[in-house]
Amino acid sequence: MRSLSIGATGMLAQQLNVEVISNNIANMNTTGFKRQRAEFQDLLYQSLRRVGAASSDAGTIVPSGVQIGAGVQTAAVYRIHQQGNMQVTDNPLDVAINGEGFFLVQLPSGDTAYTRAGSFQLNAEGEVVTPDGYRVIGPDAVPAEAVEISVNESGEVFVVLDGQVEPLDVGQFELATFANPTGLEAIGGNLYVETPASGDAVAGTAQAEGFGTLKQGMLETSNVNIVSEITQLISAQRAYEMNSKVITTTDEMMRSVTNLR
Numbered sequence: 001m002r003s004l005s006i007g008a009t010g011m012l013a014q015q016l017n018v019e020v021i022s023n024n025i026a027n028m029n030t031t032g033f034k035r036q037r038a039e040f041q042d043l044l045y046q047s048l049r050r051v052g053a054a055s056s057d058a059g060t061i062v063p064s065g066v067q068i069g070a071g072v073q074t075a076a077v078y079r080i081h082q083q084g085n086m087q088v089t090d091n092p093l094d095v096a097i098n099g100e101g102f103f104l105v106q107l108p109s110g111d112t113a114y115t116r117a118g119s120f121q122l123n124a125e126g127e128v129v130t131p132d133g134y135r136v137i138g139p140d141a142v143p144a145e146a147v148e149i150s151v152n153e154s155g156e157v158f159v160v161l162d163g164q165v166e167p168l169d170v171g172q173f174e175l176a177t178f179a180n181p182t183g184l185e186a187i188g189g190n191l192y193v194e195t196p197a198s199g200d201a202v203a204g205t206a207q208a209e210g211f212g213t214l215k216q217g218m219l220e221t222s223n224v225n226i227v228s229e230i231t232q233l234i235s236a237q238r239a240y241e242m243n244s245k246v247i248t249t250t251d252e253m254m255r256s257v258t259n260l261r
Helices: 002-026 226-258
Strands: 036-042 045-049 066-069 072-079 086-088 095-098 102-106 112-115 146-151 156-161 168-172 175-177 185-188 191-193 202-204 213-216 218-220
Parallel strands (some): 095 218
Antiparallel strands (some): 102 112, 112 191, 156 168
């Protein structure tokens, strides 16, 4: 009976759905996290009576036919790049992007990664780095005698040195956008890398056309809606139970056949 394998594909699909939802819930407090959603599609069909086939010599045709589906499969797990809320931190090295764009981060391999998480720090050389110590591309090193750091909405970084009044310009944050940000590959640590699906990075700066603005002393929160995720989790659980019920029912039907006298 096909229903055994069909029910199994349904259970596997809902298992993956729960895994995606659980990852969203686990990252509900992750800075700059973008929630994911699983998409499914039906499998190939077996035609027991082909639609449109001739049904008589008079030229009549079968109007609907008989097609039996083989179940469900995962089509994609895509990321929803919706703007998260802004959380005030009052930390001068916390910078949020309000609008389009990603910060550029230099990996130890020399490759460039991209992130929306603007919780930055300074390393021993005064460079602006991520919590993992990867250098953020754009600003130069902040002098050790700096007593104040400010970032304007266009991403320019100014520092006030001890004993001086005029601020010193130490560079500007670089940003990048993509034609298809959903096509970026997540590598963990709030970082993404470019792929053929995302398209080439379009470099620019904040407040330029197609780019957002930067907000100092703020962080972009995760865009996970916990109420929506819990609702989807319950729905996925019920769907899993229904698919398991299909397998149980099929097993009982087969048992009835084997017990025929």
